[in-house]
Amino acid sequence: MIWQAIFAASPTPTPTPTVPGAGIFSSSLLLSITVWVPIVVAIAIAIVPNPRGRYDTLMKQIAFFTNLGLMFVLGVAYNQFQSFLPTLQYEERVPWLPAIGAVYHLGVDGPGMTMLILSGAIGIVSVLASLGVRERVRSYFCLLLLAQASVNGAIVARDMFVLILFWGAAAVPLALLVLGWGGHRRHQAAWRLLGYWGLGTGALILGTLALYSAAGQGSFDMDVLLKATISPRVQLAVGILMIVAAATRLPLFPLHGWARDVYSEAPVGVTVIVAGSASRLGAYLLLRTLIAAEPAAAHLLAPVLAALAALTVGYGALVAMRHHDIRQASAYLALIPGGVTVLALAALQPLSIAGAVLSLFAGGLAAALIVSVCATLSERAQSRSLHVLAGLAPRMPILTWLMVIAGLAVLGVPLLATFTSNLLTFFGSFKTQPIGAFAVAAGLGLGAIALASLWRRVLFSAPNPDAPGVSDASLGETWYLGMLAGGLLWVGLFPGGPKLPGTDSPLFDQGLVNVLSAGISDIASPYVLPTPGPGQ
């Protein structure tokens, strides 16, 4: 019966092609493909025999081409996406547990599509970054694909029950990856990850149940649950729980304890997926549940969010300035983009919310780039200590440039996507959260000092004669790091998509800022300020 329902699911209306290449295929199960194909492939990898690692290379290729195929599907979906449609697109709805009102409901709007593109790109990069894994390859890639699937599922879920399942499911494969393939402190890292994310999942469950009970409609569907009229007191309680869930995932100070250990001990591929997409789910959850659904609580909690954002950015920069381990320093620097995203959400302005969505994408790439480039550099230089690493620039020019791009991306320098997102964030935030915006700007200033110190010690100073031998990035490492940098540059140069000169016709990319705007006006409509009167 379920299979009948799946195959009978109504496809979305045939999209009107907007760019060349659009409309080449459509599927009513497009989003399910992004969720279940990695799971199916993971299961296939897990059950196919691999005696003495004979098929390790084949498994890596399968994982890579799975992600490549998914990215192709997502690319087509992106090009077919109707950026002026405020409703959900690529919807799938199948009744699942009618007794409790759970529905297998998937769909994306602008922010969802942006997150999916991010997840797809991060997926490819994480697989490329994992090609150096030699031990228990099958298990590794099986868990990696499961992690990717759970992230995709959390992005596209339109039912809170389904969201919770995917949200919670992401922790397990990632913790196992850290535990099985991490550094010498992997046990602490894995348990911390499970502990914090478990706390967040618990908060999410409590909040969802509170909403479910308060709404009284007997449905977990977001279109019902998040649009129900709920008293401000319940909204506030749910909002606090959602903030706890988001803060453990993004992370935000002071619930960031897992980040240092996971980013510094996990293998590079795992850090990419954690920093790039899995952690961004925290801010995405805030956008979906607090900002979009609970305006009363959002207004009350906005100063708290702004304060958390400022604390996260400032704290991350301060600690990175004093750290002696390059991977841990990069872990703290990776907190900065998350803080900027939360400031944008706290401002509760249409422009800042658009900035928050773009910051999810750009910040994910920037965080992934900074942690992965520092991890790669420490591997290539055979040391993580800043007392040992010195003057690497002349001998590692590729990694030097990538590290500089990563640092500039964290700061939000022009030509990179984070500049555009920071522009939208600050332009929107000064209206309602000027103190928070100033504080975050001050934190970015501290970040610049931290990066200047880091670059001085690691890259530009005189070489350390007692350091181990170093080698520059290999071709594979250059590729996956370059993809992250390339993504930042592409969106930074063409946020509205490349256009034919002199026209407004998009070439082959309608522009991420145009895609993410779909649905922003609906989300932001409760927060639009009235036109001020004279003298106000």
Next chain:
Amino acid sequence: MAPFAAFLIALSSVRTRRSAANLAMFGAVVSLLASLLVGWGLAKRTAPFLATYSYINLPVAFTGPSNFQGFGVDIVLRVDHVGIVALIVVELCVIGVLGWHQVMGRSEPGAARFNALMSVLLFGATGVLVSWDLAELLSFWGLTGAATYLLLAHRWGMDEAALRARVALALPFVTDLSLLCGVAWLYARYGVNNLTTLLPILHTNPGWTVRSLVVASILLFVGVAGRLALWPLHSWMTRTVVTAPPAASAVAQAVWSVLAIVVLYRLMPIVVASNTQTVKGLLYACGAAAIVAPLLALVGNEPRRIIALIGSGATAIGAAVVVHGFQVQGATFAIAGIACVFAVALARTGGLLAMSAIAAAMRTDDLAEMGDAWTRMRVSALAVLAASVVLGVSAVGALAFGVSSRSNLGIAMGEAVVLIAVGGARVFLGVSVGPLRRRRAFEPDRVREAPPASLAWPYWLAGGGALLVIASLIHGWLDFLDGKKHPTPTAGAYALWVAVALIGFALPVLAYVRDQDGALHVSAWVGVWLRRLTYATSSNFERFVVAPVSEIAVRLGERWIPVGDAGVGGALDTTGRLVASGARLPVLPVVILAAVVLTVVVGLVAPGVFR
């Protein structure tokens, strides 16, 4: 686009030093020719060339104030007379620097990288000068800033260079953030980025307040002042002047002074719209910078640092004239401040390049160890003299047009002119006059003039500066720049300011004639004490503010939170063990015991049970 195309080609295919240098020079020359062509087209018209391209067009709301329903960033290319002249000045500086570096920079590593970054710098500078949309301005401003940092930190593998380059990132970035905050603050109030649309509605947009304009003005000014390197935001320039490649330092100082003064000129209507106290405050800040910077140049004996500081002082005079020009209602002399800075930019570039050649030949950066350049390196010494003279008299036109010598501002500016002239003359005299002493591993007889191919560039630049100084004395030049009529100052006004500069030139001559070594010794001694004071201040700030705060942050993240996590984990583990061990206990006695305990607890807690 020519510099950007040169950068892309350099990135993709250039590998050798010569091809990189030639490509960068080609891009700069093409850019200059295009600018001259545009300038010729603009010469007969007053309206600027204007082209607008949509870059970002983001609808975000369907209700509320119309200004905030969408967000758009346009690439607005607006070329007016000021912009085109500024662009030509910037291009001349870049071409001069590239030409000099082709010869004198042969020992610098990373030629392809250096020249590619120069192309990026020129591209960004062009963008800043033609931008009329504030968000667009921020983009090009930040891009130019990033290229500047990478140029100033160009010498990889050197501790001192790396140490000093930190401030070249941190300080300008903080001021750039201030500019970003100022622009964002304005947008939050007005909802527009385009200056053409913004300026007319400063006092008419619903919800505007004086306070918001004051805050925006201060933020914008701090952002611009940082890149102008006005005291006390000058250290990013002075600390890297010796450790960065000379070409990089010279071009960074010159280009940013031009960019920032033009942007200040364009943003001044916003400052004026706030209130008179704000304008006055900014004027005081410029005045203080104009005096303190050349005063600091008297302390210490590093000649390139002195040139940087007197350049900063002269730029501050230009900025003060710009601010004062907008302060006085109905006045039109603000443009004279810009004309002054144009001249300063070329002169300081030429002076720095010539001085760098001398310092490289004499293998020292201490005036006390230099000397006799008039005999051994006459051409370079003459270039230093020319640049010093131009710097000393660069403000004459601006002050004659706009500042009364009898006002407080006039007295302050007079002091600044004297100090600038003193600094310039001091550099020339210290380098050219007196014996060049033998030092350890240094033989004075081996000092030779710089390679002939590099000698002309400082002269051309100083000569260009001189031409612009002369032009700044002529009202027709100012009329051309801003399209307004300017009354000609009296001959007495010109003579007065020239005399002030001559006094400044004469003072070091007198001091050096009496006792050159003594004068240098005093400067060095005061410089040492100033360095000690600065070091003590910064180390105390580090010790009592930065270190405790960052130590708390580190302890929080490295000890307290992990200990807290471990505690929570331990508690959970203990709870779990208790639960697990409870499974082995006999059920009935445990249940009875639990029931008794609960009954007693409820009885004690619940009201009215034992009453």
